[in-house]
Amino acid sequence: MKYYLIAGEASGDLHGANLMKALKKKDDTAEFRFWGGDLMEAEGGSQVIHYKERSFMGFWEVITNVRKALKNIRYCKEDIENFNPDALIFIDYSGFNLRIAKWAKPKGFITHYYITPQVWASREGRVQDIKRDIDHLYVILPFVKDFYQEKHQIEVDFVGHPLLDAISNRYSFDATMFKKQHQLDERPVIALLPGSRKQEIKKMLSIMLSMIPKYQNYQFIIGGAPSQEEAFYRNIIKNADVRLIQNRTYDLLSIAHAALVTSGTATLETALFKVPQVVCYKGSWLSYQIAKRIITLKYISLVNLIVDKPLVTELIQADLNTKRLEKELGNILEGATRETILNEYDLLIKKLGSGGASERAASLIIKNSKKAV
Structure with a gap:
């Protein structure tokens, strides 16, 4: 056919x-x-x-x-x-x-x-x-x-959900080789997933990068989208102490300790890899004003929608700022909040059914x- x-x-x-x-x-x-x-x-x-x-x-x-x-x-x-x-x-x-x-x-x-x-x-x-x-x-x-x-x-x-298959069918992954290939050190990894479109990356990534000097015991890695060129990210990164790894998001999530994630499919992917996350979203003023008047949901992330409760923190528009993001990132790096998220991820996966x-x-x-x- x-x-x-x-x-x-x-x-x-x-x-x-x-x-x-x-x-x-x-x-x-x-x-x-x-x-x-x-x-x-x-x-x-x-x-x-x-x-x-x-x-x-x-x-x-x-x-x-x-x-x-x-x-x-x-x-x-x-x-x-x-x-x-x-x-x-x-x-x-x-x-x-x-x-x-x-x-x-x-x-x-x-x-x-x-x-x-x-x-x-x-x-x-x-x-x-x-x-x-x-x-x-x-x-x-x-x-x-x-x-x-x-x-x-x-x-x-x-x-x-097809993501269950996309992840289970992933080629064999060697974490040691991946870290060596990208010259990563032994510090825990915080993944930055700022989205796939230019507009959202510009708005989200600079705020995510502001966490680097505040958490120097961690290494930050940007998961670059396949739709964007390296030069586009470099213009935003400038001299920040961060690595950019493109087209390898699942490999990055396989070694991540925590993640800052732009709202979208990536929030669910991050959960399926059992990585605690903070969900981020900031749009243009006009887009946000229109969206908040027509969107009827309690949450913006698929994770919270599926479990029907605020399992992961969502920082939207004005709430997505350096001070608040620093606090919420700290909460998921260790302690009770982190453990709760990891336990609830197992229930989320069961809700999605089999592959x-x-x-x-x-x-x-x-x-x-x-x-x-």
């Missing part, structure tokens, strides 16, 4: 690649065309546009890039029609994907949503658009299944598409 996948950032690229790998196992005729990144490209098929060429975030940032976004939407529609896929698969990236779905469903394309839009967090009215435009929904968080089925009477398939999310999603997509393989 022919599969057209649309992912919009690094996490979508990861999950899209694992889904493609699973689809190839189950369908030896699989042909792919996709919007994704390097990981999806490594699985074969034809890449349309790399996600880093269309990566911008926040309400103000979207407004200033609206012409580029509309051009991409027009081109995507034309490209789908030319490819004529048996399955059109959306992976997160809701602002773009829901617009494509609204056009695609009346055209007769079978629409699948893997890692569904966060309508449970904001703009819940979009549920009706999803019900109208998406044929099959595959959710990866247990509370999201309840949101759709119990609150909105929409049938979905809970497939488990095999990509395999289950692939089987359902094949079953629910136009042609039988």
Whole structure:
């Protein structure tokens, strides 16, 4: 069968690649065309546009890039029609994907949503658009299944979280070799994960770096995003005593004692590696003012949302400052707070179910598409 996948950032690229790998196992005729990144490209098929060429975030940032976004939407529609896929698969990236779905469903394309839009967090009215435009929904968080089925009477398939597979399938890791390769010393590691987009990295990283002189018994390492060049980070780092290691986030988390993490998928990844963390977020003033009026959640991190309590500290906007961050980082380096987080991580992992999310999603997509393989 022919599969057209649309992912919009690094996490979508990861999950899209694992889904493609699973689809190839189950369908030896699989042909792919996709919007994704390097990981999806490594699985074969034809890449349309790399996600880093269309990566911008926040309400103000979207407004200033609206012409580029509309051009991409027009081109995507034309490209789908030319490819004529048996399955059109959306992976997160809701602002773009829901617009494509609204056009695609009346055209007769079978629409699948893997890692569904966060309508449970904001703009819940979009549920009706999803019900109208998406044929099959595959959710990866247990509370999201309840949101759709119990609150909105929409049938979905809970497939488990693909990060469990992404981590368990990771290549063999040698911590000693990794430390030697990157000239790390024996001090405990504090990982800095400032996000993947330029706007968020600029706002978060400088505050994270302010912790270095305050915790000199630790070594700080930045997990660089694959979408950004080294030179971009160097302009922010300047003379700070910190190492930058790009495209090796999971290896970094494997040796980390604690982490400062920008809100997003990385908060859950950090928890799955059982690393105590402080969650950080700071957006532009306008983006934040709009967001706080439409987001209805008690928490911004996936960790706290899954366990439904403030397990890890979230420092948002004005609360993300040097004084407060120093205090919260100290709390997770040792003592009762650290132990509580580590114990609760085990319960969080159980809530996510077993591995095999990509395999289950692939089987359902094949079953629910136009042609039988």
